[in-house]
Amino acid sequence: MMLLRARGVYAPQEDTAFLLEALRQAAVPAGARVLDIGTGTGALALAAMRSGASEVTAVDVSRRAVWTARVNAAIHRLPVRVRLGDVLDVVGDESFDLVLANPPYVPADRVARGPARAWDAGLDGRGLLDPLCARAFDLLTPGGVLLMVHSALSGVDETVRRLRDGGLKAAVVQRRSVPFGPVLRGRTAFLEEQGLIAPGQREEELVVIRGDRAEPAPGDDRAERPGAR
Numbered sequence: 454m455m456l457l458r459a460r461g462v463y464a465p466q467e468d469t470a471f472l473l474e475a476l477r478q479a480a481v482p483a484g485a486r487v488l489d490i491g492t493g494t495g496a497l498a499l500a501a502m503r504s505g506a507s508e509v510t511a512v513d514v515s516r517r518a519v520w521t522a523r524v525n526a527a528i529h530r531l532p533v534r535v536r537l538g539d540v541l542d543v544v545g546d547e548s549f550d551l552v553l554a555n556p557p558y559v560p561a562d563r564v565a566r567g568p569a570r571a572w573d574a575g576l577d578g579r580g581l582l583d584p585l586c587a588r589a590f591d592l593l594t595p596g597g598v599l600l601m602v603h604s605a606l607s608g609v610d611e612t613v614r615r616l617r618d619g620g621l622k623a624a625v626v627q628r629r630s631v632p633f634g635p636v637l638r639g640r641t642a643f644l645e646e647q648g649l650i651a652p653g654q655r656e657e658e659l660v661v662i663r664g665d666r667a668e669p670a671p672g673d674d675r676a677e678r679p680g681a682r
Contacts (some may be wrong), residue, residue, distance in 0.1 A: 454503075456494045456525050459517045463493040463571035467631045468659055472555055472602040473500055475627055475661040479598060481505050485550035488512070488592065490540045490585070493571065495522030495533060497553050502531045506551070509533045512540040514570055541588055548594045556581045558603035559636055562643050572636055576647070578607030586615035589664055593621075599664035604657045606649050612662055621664035630656050 458464055476497065481487065481504040489498040492511035502509045511522050511533055519537045526533040536543050557565065557574040558581075565573035565580075574580040582603060589599050599621065603612065609625060616623035633655050637644070644650045650657075 454496070454499060454529065456496055456499075457521060457528070458494050459521045461568040462515065462518045462521045463491075463568070465494060465496045466634065467629070468555055468602045468604075469493070469496055471627065471629055471659050471661060472497060472553060472600060475600050475602070475663070476500060476504070476553060478626075479551070479600060479663070482550060483507075486510075486548075486594075487551045487553065488540070488544065488547075488549040490552065490554040491556050491571065492522050492535065493518050493555075495525045495535065497555070498522065498533045498535070499526060499529055499531050501551070501553065502533055510544065510547075510549070511535045512538065512543050514539060515568075518571075541584060544592070546591075548592060548597065550594050550597050552589070552592050552597070552599045552601075554585060554599065554601040556585055556601070556603070558582060558607040560606055560644065560647060560649055561640070574607070578604065579611065582607060582612055583615065586612060586619060589616055590620040590666060593664075593666040595666055596668045597666045599662075601662050601664070602659060603662075604659055606644070606657055609660050609662070616662070616664045621666055623662060623664040625660050626663045627661040628658055629660075630658050632656055 484507040487501040487506045487509045489511040498511035522535045559572040560578040561573035
């Protein structure tokens with residue numbers, strides 16, 4: 454699919470393609486309501502709509518990304534709803550059958566500004582992963598699925614643990630090693646100092662983590678988070 458991209462908008466890269474593969478393997482249920490977190494150009498949102506979703510909401514904190522995704526949706530005549538802001542504020546109490554997430558996850562020793570908001574995520578890379586894990590259960594309908602991609606540099610086991618603690622069945626479903634891109638190549642000294650990579654390491658592992666919210670038990674009308682009343 455040909456996509457326009459405004460200057461400063463995150464370009465679809467290996468993580469986008471990896472998540473797209475996971476989306477195709479999971480198979481979007483016909484008529485599903487889908488949420489795309491950190492939509493960028495709208496690539497995943499448009500793919501979800503083409504795969505049979507009845508409604509797709511795409512969210513990004515970048516005004517340029519929102520404009521880009523809206524233009525791409527219009528060009529391809531796909532009725533994707535694109536919204537500006539932090540997804541945890543924008544969607545309120547809405548829930549979805551499928552949530553796609555390619556959040557910022559790159560460890561950084563600086564405050565994310567401008568285009569870097571698409572990848573920089575604090576010293577451990579978990580500045581947005583942790584809040585998202587905490588809200589994942591509520592973002593999903595009973596029986597809903599989360600597919601999230603991020604680097605192993607940001608703590609795969611931590612993400613799985615937090616999703617499970619939040620009430621989801623969670624596991625890594627795909628792994629792939631890729632060479633460092635320009636951002637990581639530019640901060641290898643920082644990553645080595647933090648103990649996040651070995652000296653001389655120039656590859657990272659990308660993972661796709663799947664989280665499933667259980668269907669309600671027979672006779673119950675909801676599937677609750679552990680400890681909920």
